[in-house]
Structures are given as structure tokens and as C-alpha cells.
Amino acid sequence: MEIQRHGIILNVEHFDECVAFYKDLFALPILFSKIEGDFKLTCLALGETYLMIETEGVANTSGKSITENATKLRFNVADIDLALKTVCDYGIAAHIVKNAWGSVINIVDPDGNRVGIRDEIGFK
Known part of the structure; x- marks a missing residue:
């Protein structure tokens, strides 16, 4: 198998806030965004890979434990x-x-x- 590009997908509940957090705090440029009904995703450049932020996650704003998110x-x-x-x-x-x-x-x-x-x- 030859991998062309690799990345991380992060499913979140607070989509807009999470996109702003990674884009603004870490200066990750937006590669593209898509909206299909209630589903949203934004793909951010992360070095030679990407961080894709998608909806459909569950938040714990006090901080997730390792068992909630390893x-x-x-x-x-x-x-x-x-x-x-x-x-x-x-x-x-x-x-x-x-x-x-x-x-x-x-x-x-x-x-x-x-x-x-x-x-x-x-x-x-």
C-alpha cells in the first residue's frame, strides 16, 4: 500500500469553536471546508499532513479523561x-x-x- 497523504480526523460537538481554536491558536491554515446538511468539516494543514475537524463528536468541556478520549x-x-x-x-x-x-x-x-x-x- 502506498499512502499518498495522511491525517487525523477529530469529531467535535462545538465545531466552530474547535475550528477557530486550531486555526487561530496554532496558525493552521484552512485547506477546505464542506457543509452537507447538519454535517460540517474543515480540513486544516498540519505540517505535511492534515487535521480534519468534523461534527458528530461529543464534548466534555471540563476536559476529557483518557478513557473518554485516549x-x-x-x-x-x-x-x-x-x-x-x-x-x-x-x-x-x-x-x-x-x-x-x-x-x-x-x-x-x-x-x-x-x-x-x-x-x-x-x-x-
């Missing part, structure tokens, strides 16, 4: 301090957690999906 989206950044400032400026209360393997900011999107922002140092 997947966590991870964004690696060159400057974790600048990332924290950006997250806080976006209106999200967050802090940096330092670990032996690196530093991370843990937040949730408008549906409660787990999102991590990690310093790139550990990947060099």
Missing part, C-alpha cells in the same frame, strides 16, 4: 515560553510542566480534547 494532540514548538504567552493571550489559563524528558503545556480544546504543547529540545 488520543492527545501534540504540537512541538521551538520556544515553550513564547508558546505559553500565546496560549495565555488566547485566554487559556495554563502553565509549563517540566519533566526529565522535556517541558509541556497541557490544555484542552473547546470540546475538552487533550492537547499538549512540548518543547522541541527533546526531539533534536
Whole structure:
């Protein structure tokens, strides 16, 4: 099998808010959007892959547990301090957690999906 392009599909309940969250906070450009009746999707460029946000998900705005959503989206950044400032400026209360393997900011999107922002140092 030869894979032409790969990506992640994230089903959400708060569609417009989640699209804005990933588009605005992480500066992911929109590749395309489609609406068919009550079903909506927006595809965002995510490096050489894509993040497709679709309706039909279920939110837990206080944050989903690992049993509710075993997947966590991870964004690696060159400057974790600048990332924290950006997250806080976006209106999200967050802090940096330092670990032996690196530093991370843990937040949730408008549906409660787990999102991590990690310093790139550990990947060099």
C-alpha cells in the first residue's frame, strides 16, 4: 500500500469553536471546508499532513479523561515560553510542566480534547 497523504480526523460537538481554536491558536491554515446538511468539516494543514475537524463528536468541556478520549494532540514548538504567552493571550489559563524528558503545556480544546504543547529540545 502506498499512502499518498495522511491525517487525523477529530469529531467535535462545538465545531466552530474547535475550528477557530486550531486555526487561530496554532496558525493552521484552512485547506477546505464542506457543509452537507447538519454535517460540517474543515480540513486544516498540519505540517505535511492534515487535521480534519468534523461534527458528530461529543464534548466534555471540563476536559476529557483518557478513557473518554485516549488520543492527545501534540504540537512541538521551538520556544515553550513564547508558546505559553500565546496560549495565555488566547485566554487559556495554563502553565509549563517540566519533566526529565522535556517541558509541556497541557490544555484542552473547546470540546475538552487533550492537547499538549512540548518543547522541541527533546526531539533534536
